[in-house]
Amino acid sequence: MTGDYTDTQVVVVGAGPVGLFLAGELRLAGADVVVLEQLTAPTTESRASTLHARTMEILDSRGLLTPLGDIPNEPMGHFGGTPLDLTLPSPYPGQWKVPQTRIEELLGQWANDLGADIRRGHEVTGLTVTGDYAEAEVRTAEGATAFLRAKCVIGCDGENSVVRRLGGFGFPGADAERELMRADVAGIDIPNRRFERLDGGLAIAARRPDGVTRVMVHEFGARPRAEQPRFADIVDTWKRVTGEDISGGTPLWVNSFGDASRQADRYRDYRLFLAGDAAHQQMPIGGQALNLGLQDAVNLGWKLAAQVAGRGPDGLLDSYHSERHAVGREILSNIRTQALLLLGPAAVEPVRQVFAEVARESENVRTHLAGVISGLDIRYEVGPGEHPLLGRRLPHWxxxxxxxxxxxxxxxxxxxxxxxxxxxxxxxxxxxxxxxxxxxxxxxxxxxxxxxxxxxxxxxxxxxxxxxxxxxxxxxxxxxxxxxxxxxGAPPATSRPSPATPVPATARVNNNSSATATAKKWRTDMNRLTGRTALVTGSSRGMGRSAAIRLAREGALVAVHYTARKDAADEVVTEIENDGGRAFTVRAELGVPGDVHELFLGLESGLRERTGSTDLDILVNNAGVMGGVKPEDTTPEKFDELFAVNAKAPFFLIQRALKNMPDGGRIINITSGLTRFANPDEIAYAMTKGAVDQLALHFAKYLGPRNITINSVAPGITRNGNPVFDIPEAVEQMARLSAFNRVGEPEDVADVVAFLATDEARWITGSFVDATGGTLLG
The missing domain is CATH 3.40.30.120 (Glutaredoxin)
Incomplete structure (x- = not known):
């Protein structure tokens, strides 16, 4: 596929409970994710309403139970309609009743708060997978075609999964032979029935606190219908089975489900994944389908986030299929058994009686079945060792x-x-x-x-x-x-001695100018930024390089940004690490569409890997391009390039960084003395830096309530690797412009940047800091 596209790390298709939970898990682990949902608004149908013990534990592990408030609990469940005590060692034994609409609302808010991009009214119409990416073709609610490119696409889009179909996944199994019709009905008054098998079929009725009654009915021998039933169909069947007339009620929701049993032959195909009902189709008996899907999501989320961040060990993603496919296979087997016991004809009654007696009299049988239904019995193959807890979930202590x-x-x-x-x-x-x-x-x-x-x-x-x-x-x-x-995976490369670890002083002598032949030493008592994180754009060379090194010397974890010279950026990281600091590289070309998004994909991944958070405390907008073109030779293309890199990119970097920046953060923009000193050969360049000056002035007022400072640092003539600095006569001439009779060194500017990043500069904001060495004095 070709054309414009949105670039992200993971695309999740389907915004039901499984897709939303997976999106939240991915964001929690630092991965960027876009969720595509065909429906323009969340469904109002509460198909599932039962959470089991293991799912409750998982929600608790993410702090998601408190928002649900008091949840009705029933210690008794069933197996194929036979009552079964689900009590097992867990803080949440039994069944917990939460409407699916509430679960979706909670998980959607959680994923959104974590930064997931949820797009409704987006229908996936095509998939392309290459060695480098997976691309989804999407039709929007407005009828437009859009493309999303990601490292992986996950189908959480239900039993009729488009991802499964377009991805070519096998889905072997059996079609439905029986169906259970159900409806939520207001205005009826009938007895509650719990899996009541009558001569003509099965009837279930449960009146909710709001007065609505959920009815479910199966007529023995009836085959699944081709279309969803009407309320009239349920009324007729209910009367034939129970003798009761519910035609005077008002249907709020009507549907049916069958006992089809299918499982994808693989849950992963290179860059495509399946989870929830897209991976397995089963009769939703006792809420196991929803719980199975949510547990798929928590298994896959952290593994996939590690992989797209480039730190996942070999075989980690394969374990998603091996672990969850085996669990799904066992669940489907027990649900097929339950469907036969629940909906089978009179001939199964002797089997039901024997089963009920064994389950009642044998504690081993009861605990085994309760463990299967609740998810508490799961044990994965996790490696060597004989300890009884290996591969099992962490007990509640x-x-x-x-x-x-x-x-x-x-x-x-x-x-x-x-x-x-x-x-x-x-x-x-x-x-x-x-x-x-x-x-x-x-x-x-x-x-x-x-x-x-x-x-x-x-x-x-x-x-x-x-x-x-x-x-x-x-x-x-x-x-x-x-x-x-x-x-x-292997330990992160930055896990070296922390900046607080004493490091031998290393003399650094500038040999380019006799006026600056002064030893600059690393000091171990300057950890004013320990525990903070920084991004320095354009830091593979020049002033950006020196600023990154200087901030790391103060204790900050520094993201070293580069565009093309990865080798140069790696050298900066190596220098920082060799001196006891911490840093990592992040690549993005600025001044092009999607630049800020690409940069923050890498930045957040690196921060999450090293700190467990995506907080960014310090942003240094240093990257820029010089003009060097006389006004009469400046083309529109050159003009646009200068503004895109030097002015537009800093604005949108600030805009994006503020989502990650805690109160008290620091923003430092590298501008230029040319906004105060005339040079006709750099008019367009000076205009871009004048625009950057305005960022500090106006953002300072905007960010003051959050105690975030923003300042401009204006270098003058500073040694930057240009060949002109190798010509002694040229250097001497340029030095005369400074009050100190020398040209600036990158370290001169880096020291100013470092000061503005510390708490000592907390009372300085919106300022233009002259770092030209007195060039502007006249």
């Missing part, structure tokens, strides 16, 4: 830590992995802390002084994935570092 009391589930709120150190030998705990330190941006360490709860760990430490499953236990036959590499 009350922990006492230095920060206070916390539940084990709440330790997963950040979406990162967790190394949980339980009471034990302190020397061993310190050894494990040191082993996990290189992965600190991906795995948080929680030290518990005490714990209480069921399912004793029988070990002193556990490594837990972001989705809550234990992948390592501290036993003699396992190695923590190997488990970290297997699930989180």
């Amino acid at each position: 009350q922990l006492t830590t230095d920060e206070g009391a916390v539940t084990s589930t709440a330790t997963l709120r950040s979406g990162r992995g967790v190394l949980l150190l339980l009471p034990g030998d302190e020397a061993r705990r310190e050894e494990l802390r040191a082993a996990a330190a290189p992965w600190a941006g991906l795995v948080g360490t929680v030290t518990a002084d005490s714990y209480s709860g069921a399912e004793a760990p029988l070990t002193g430490a556990l490594l837990v994935r972001p989705d809550g499953y234990i992948v390592w236990a501290d036993t003699p036959d396992t190695d923590l570092k190997q488990a970290l590499k297997r699930w989180f």
Whole structure:
């Protein structure tokens, strides 16, 4: 496909509960995501309403239960209509009743707050997959055609999935042989029925607190109809099965579902993925379909985010298919069994009776079935070791830590992995802390002084994935570092000594000018920016390079931006790291469509990987292009290029950065002394820098309430690698313009930038800082 396109990291197709939950998981882990939904507004139909224990634990691990308020709970569930006690060790045993509309509302708000781009009225009409990207062709609600290009596309678009069809996924299984019709009906008064099998069929009726009754009915021997039923069809069938007349009620919602059972032969095909009902079709008995899909999402989200960020270890995405396909296969098998027990003819009654007796009398059978339905029995293959908790979800414990009391589930709120150190030998705990330190941006360490709860760990430490499953236990036959590499990849390159670590002073002597042949030393007492993050555009050389190095020396984690010279940007990172600092590269060409979006894709990924957050404390707009063209030779194309890079890009970088910048942030724009000093050969260039001066003046007023400062730094003639600085006579002539009788060095400007980035410059905003060495004095 060709033409204009939107570039992102992941496209999720479908804004139901599964798609929205997956979008939130991806954003929590730092991936950029666009959600495409064919419907122009959320559905008002509450098809599913049951959440099981494992899903409740997962929602709790993301802090999503509190907004739901008090949720009605029923400890008893069923298996094929036979009552079944679902109580198992969990803070949330049983069934929890939440309308699907409320779940979608909650997950949509969560994903949106995390920065997911949710686009309704967008229908996917085509897919193209190459070695570099997956592209979705979309028809918008206005009838226009749009293209979205991403590293991956995920189908969360239901049992009739377009992604599955266009992607060529196999979907083997069986078509429906039976159907269950259902409706939400107001204004009727009939007895509640819980899976009541009568001579003619099955009847279910449940009156809600709002007075609406949900009825479901199946007539033995009836085949699935080709179209969705009318309310009249349900009225007729209900009367034949129960003898009751519900025709006087008002239908709010009518549909039917069958017992079709299909599963995609693969959940991943290179850059395409399936989750939820797009990956598996089953009769929605007891709410298992919704829970299965939400658990697909939490399994895939953190893995895919790691992969698109370039840090996912080999085989990580393959584990999504291997883990979730096996779970789906087991669930589909038990649902087929339930469908037969629930909707089968009179001939299945003896089987139902024997089954009910066994489930009632055998605790092993009950706990097995309860574990399957609730999702608490899941155990993944996660690597070597024989510990009984390996591959299982983290049990619910009350922990006492230095920060206070916390539940084990709440330790997963950040979406990162967790190394949980339980009471034990302190020397061993310190050894494990040191082993996990290189992965600190991906795995948080929680030290518990005490714990209480069921399912004793029988070990002193556990490594837990972001989705809550234990992948390592501290036993003699396992190695923590190997488990970290297997699930989180090689340790990030920036996990070197922190800026606070004492570093030997290194003399740096400028040999270009005798006037500046002064040793500049790294100092270890200047960590005024420790814990902060910075982006310096155009920092692979010149003043940007020096500014990046200087900010890193102050303790900041620095994103080194470049356009073409990755080798030069890598050299800057290497220099910073060799001196104990932290930095990473990010590429984007400025002045072209999509420039800011591309830059922040890489920036957020790098920040999330290293800090667990996408906060940006300091923005230095340094990148720019010189004109060097006489006014009579300036073409419209050159003029537009100058303004696109020098003025437009800084404006929109600020606009975008403010979404990531906490209160108290710092914005520094590199402008030019040419806005105050005439040079006829740089009129167009000077105009662009004059525009940049206005950013500080006007944004300062706008950002004052957030304590964000913004200032302009105006260099004069500064050594920048231009060959003219290798000509002594030219340098001498330029030096005469300065009050100090020398040309500027990049470090001269970098020191000013660093000062404005610190708290010591908190009372300076909207200013024009003359860093020309007195050139403007006249």
